[in-house]
Amino acid sequence: MTRPSEDDLIARFFAPLATTAGADGLTDDAAVIPEGEGDLVVTKDMAIAGVHFFPDDPPGLIAAKALRVNLSDLAAKGAVPTGFLLGLGLPADWTTDFLAAFADGLATDIRGYGCPLLGGDTVKVPGPLTLSVTAFGRAARTVRRRGARPGDVLCVTGTIGDGALGLIARQAERAPAAAPDWLRLLAPDERSHLVDRYLSPRPRVALADAVGRHASAAMDVSDGLVGDLAKMMAASATGARLDAGAVPLSPAAARALAIDPGLRERILTGGDDYEILLACDAAAADVPLTVIGEVVESTDVVWTAEGRVLSFPSGRFEHF
Numbered sequence: 001m002t003r004p005s006e007d008d009l010i011a012r013f014f015a016p017l018a019t020t021a022g023a024d025g026l027t028d029d030a031a032v033i034p035e036g037e038g039d040l041v042v043t044k045d046m047a048i049a050g051v052h053f054f055p056d057d058p059p060g061l062i063a064a065k066a067l068r069v070n071l072s073d074l075a076a077k078g079a080v081p082t083g084f085l086l087g088l089g090l091p092a093d094w095t096t097d098f099l100a101a102f103a104d105g106l107a108t109d110i111r112g113y114g115c116p117l118l119g120g121d122t123v124k125v126p127g128p129l130t131l132s133v134t135a136f137g138r139a140a141r142t143v144r145r146r147g148a149r150p151g152d153v154l155c156v157t158g159t160i161g162d163g164a165l166g167l168i169a170r171q172a173e174r175a176p177a178a179a180p181d182w183l184r185l186l187a188p189d190e191r192s193h194l195v196d197r198y199l200s201p202r203p204r205v206a207l208a209d210a211v212g213r214h215a216s217a218a219m220d221v222s223d224g225l226v227g228d229l230a231k232m233m234a235a236s237a238t239g240a241r242l243d244a245g246a247v248p249l250s251p252a253a254a255r256a257l258a259i260d261p262g263l264r265e266r267i268l269t270g271g272d273d274y275e276i277l278l279a280c281d282a283a284a285a286d287v288p289l290t291v292i293g294e295v296v297e298s299t300d301v302v303w304t305a306e307g308r309v310l311s312f313p314s315g316r317f318e319h320f
Contacts, residue, residue: 003096006122013103017110017117020083031118034082036138041079043135045069049091049128054170059098060105061199062131067109069222070135072203072274076220077144078212079137081113081205086120087132094129113205141212148217148236148279148295155289157204157276159250160225164270165263166198182260190252197250201274207288211278218278224269226312229277230301236279242293244268244305264305269312 004012015026022032033040047066049055071081086106110116115135148154169191172179183191203220211218217236221228225247233240244264249257257263279295303310 003094009099009122013099014086014117014120014122017103017106018119019110019116020118022083023116023118026117026119028119031083031085033118033136036082038138038140039079039142041074041077041137041139041142043070043073043077043137045073045133047131047133049130054174055128056174057199058105059101060108062129063102063105064109065199065201066131066133067106067113067115067135068201068203069274070133071113071115071205072201072220072222072276074135074137075204075208076211076218076276076278077137077139077142078208078215078218079139079142080208081115081135081137083116083118084133084135085118087130087134088120088122089125089127089130089132090122091125091127091129113203137208139208139212143211143215143218143278145217145219145232145235146237147215148232148238150238150295150297151281152216152279152295153282153291154229154240154242154277154279154293154295155291156221156225156248156278157207157289158202158273159248159253160221160273160275161247161253161257161263161267161270162194162197162250163201163272163274164224164266165253165256166194166196167270167272168266169194170198180260182256182263185259186252186255190255193250193252194256198272201272203274204276207276211276214280215278216280218276221273221275221277222271224271225273225277226269226303232277232279233295233299233301236295237299239296239298239300240293240302241296242301242303244303244310246290246292248290264310265312268303
């Protein structure tokens with residue numbers, strides 16, 4: 001079967017996704033970022049098969065996740081997405097069917113999040129499928145990690161731990177014999193929920209404006225709540241007191257924790273949540289948030305549960 005050339009590939013699969021005039025139909029070597037008010041906020045994440053996703057994950061979900069993890073970063077800065085660049089490294093065994101499904105996944109999210117493709121690059125790689133997304137957004141006020149103040153409350157959006165447990169559930173789908181006991185005891189819909197949250201994160205783009213208006217500091221939770229919170233407190237030169245029992249869990253994660261209390265560390269440190277962690281004035285927490293602690297004067301970060309101090313030897317996911 002004859003594969004399309006690079007130019008044909010771009011014209012067939014990706015030019016239809018470049019819906020803003022600044023992209024010029026992907027016919028040029030550069031794009032013009034759409035004009036808008038406020039700061040231009042930029043973020044970049046890479047995703048590699050076998051490291052960030054399973055090679056046999058559905059192509060449309062691979063594409064969507066690669067974009068969504070960047071949109072999560074933008075939302076945590078108070079930025080609304082305006083467009084993105086895509087770097088696509090295709091392995092030797094790529095197919096047009098894969099690219100068609102991949103492009104369909106991107107198209108759905110481009111429409112859903114109002115974030116058009118602006119350009120990028122496509123190359124052949126000797127290794128696994130490699131993706132690089134650079135996303136742009138506009139923020140009326142960019143919220144940094146470093147602004148937390150003593151007296152602020154610490155809050156998170158959504159629920160924590162689904163992605164980390166979902167990774168285990170996804171691994172078990174591919175190797176059922178290796179499923180841990182707690183996973184076997186979950187109902188099918190609970191297992192499906194966890195897998196879905198791993199494969200399809202929900203960036204909190206709708207809350208970007210509220211983050212910009214209310215947060216003194218914020219970041220997205222991608223590498224584990226414990227470790228990411230420690231990074232935010234270090235950037236702010238402050239400490240925190242946290243109640244692990246207050247961390248919001250989905251019914252599926254709560255059920256898993258009830259079966260195996262040892263999962264608490266995995267839930268709090270495992271990553272893949274793509275929720276927003278923020279510090280704000282207590283009176284300003286009027287959006288869908290859960291308060292999990294407060295910022296304090298000291299530089300110590302202390303987690304407790306039922307009056308007992310917790311210790312997390314590994315606070316976050318590390319690439320190296």
